[in-house]
Amino acid sequence: MAVFGLSSTEExxxxxxxxxxxxxxxxxxxxxxxxxRADKDAARALDRLRELGLLLPTxxxxxxxxxxxxxxxxxxxxxRLHELHQDLRRVTRSRHVVDGLRAEQGAxxxxxxGIEQIEGLAAIRGRIEDLAFFAREEILSxxxxxxxxxxxxxxxxxLDLRCLARGVTIRNVxxxxxxxxxPTAAYLRELATAGAHIRVADEGEAGERLLVYDRRxxxxxxxxxxxARGALLAHKSGLVANIIAxxxxxxxxxxxxxxxxxxxxxxxxxxxxxxxxxxxxxxGKDEAGARELGVSVRTYRRHVxxxxxxxxxxxxxxxxxxxxxxxxx
Numbered sequence: 001m002a003v004f005g006l007s008s009t010e011e012x013x014x015x016x017x018x019x020x021x022x023x024x025x026x027x028x029x030x031x032x033x034x035x036x037r038a039d040k041d042a043a044r045a046l047d048r049l050r051e052l053g054l055l056l057p058t059x060x061x062x063x064x065x066x067x068x069x070x071x072x073x074x075x076x077x078x079x080r081l082h083e084l085h086q087d088l089r090r091v092t093r094s095r096h097v098v099d100g101l102r103a104e105q106g107a108x109x110x111x112x113x114g115i116e117q118i119e120g121l122a123a124i125r126g127r128i129e130d131l132a133f134f135a136r137e138e139i140l141s142x143x144x145x146x147x148x149x150x151x152x153x154x155x156x157x158x159l160d161l162r163c164l165a166r167g168v169t170i171r172n173v174x175x176x177x178x179x180x181x182x183p184t185a186a187y188l189r190e191l192a193t194a195g196a197h198i199r200v201a202d203e204g205e206a207g208e209r210l211l212v213y214d215r216r217x218x219x220x221x222x223x224x225x226x227x228a229r230g231a232l233l234a235h236k237s238g239l240v241a242n243i244i245a246x247x248x249x250x251x252x253x254x255x256x257x258x259x260x261x262x263x264x265x266x267x268x269x270x271x272x273x274x275x276x277x278x279x280x281x282x283x284g285k286d287e288a289g290a291r292e293l294g295v296s297v298r299t300y301r302r303h304v305x306x307x308x309x310x311x312x313x314x315x316x317x318x319x320x321x322x323x324x325x326x327x328x329x
Contacts, residue, residue, distance in 0.1 A: 004076035005083075006052075009045045014054050017066040024063055052076065114237055117222065119230040124219075125155075127233065131213045132159045138169040140212040140247050142201075145174070147181035160191055170196040173247075173254050175206045186312025189322060192257055200260035205250055210243055218243045276303040281320045 001011045049055040056065040179185045211219040222230035279289035290300035313319035
């Protein structure tokens with residue numbers, strides 16, 4: 001139970017009272033066996049177990065009653081998650097550390113103001129990762145891609161989900177054509193499920209890429225036709241305000257993801273894949289699904305795995321949900 005923050009002494013005592021409910025706390029230090037873990041260690045451990053709610057208040061007879069394990073673990077989980085959340089908030093609000101380290105470099109690397117040019121795809125990606133890491137409130141983006149490669153999705157997923165997990169609002173506009181690519185569409189739905197706000201625009205309206213971080217920093221490509229050439233990064237300038245206004249105009253004209261997805265609801269599945277998908281949604285066990293389709297369990301499971309990959313789903317339940325959202329079942 002160390003993962004929940006319990007010491008070995010605390011865990012040993014809690015397990016002791018689970019095995020011997022209603023016993024007294026007197027002489028419990030004898031359980032600890034070694035000389036350096038005596039009365040004071042036992043008393044501290046008992047006090048902390050009571051504080052954590054793993055031991056119920058001791059009655060006048062001195063007997064100790066342990067909390068139910070399910071309730072105890074649930075309470076410890078909530079407490080640990082709260083601690084981790086607080087740690088995450090402290091880490092993501094550590095911009096002052098960067099500012100302090102920059103100060104060590106002196107005036108040679110002062111915090112950039114105005115507009116700066118970034119050259120090279122690797123440098124652009126690195127700056128995007130930094131901006132996303134230090135974003136505190138909101139990320140706005142217009143993405144003109146027609147599909148995301150598996151590498152793009154693998155690189156973007158942890159950045160996007162980490163931002164959403166710490167409460168950063170993400171508003172993203174993509175092209176209609178992006179929904180025609182199943183892995184891309186599945187990733188966009190994954191982000192929407194995690195809390196991102198995604199809208200879909202006509203091809204002409206989402207023609208150029210732009211990124212806005214906390215309404216203070218904007219990144220746009222130097223050449224929209226070749227984003228690898230470089231990018232312009234604007235800080236607290238009139239350009240930032242103008243690009244935010246452009247984003248809001250595009251956002252207002254775009255359609256919500258669910259509404260736009262209905263236009264791409266035509267199923268690309270074969271007849272067998274459609275029958276397997278229906279069985280996944282309506283039949284519990286693989287054996288029953290295979291029997292209903294007249295195939296072996298091994299063949300049925302292979303079809304299920306292929307469908308999950310096509311949908312970009314991590315589980316069968318998610319695959320069924322994504323298929324329903326697309327109108328495939």
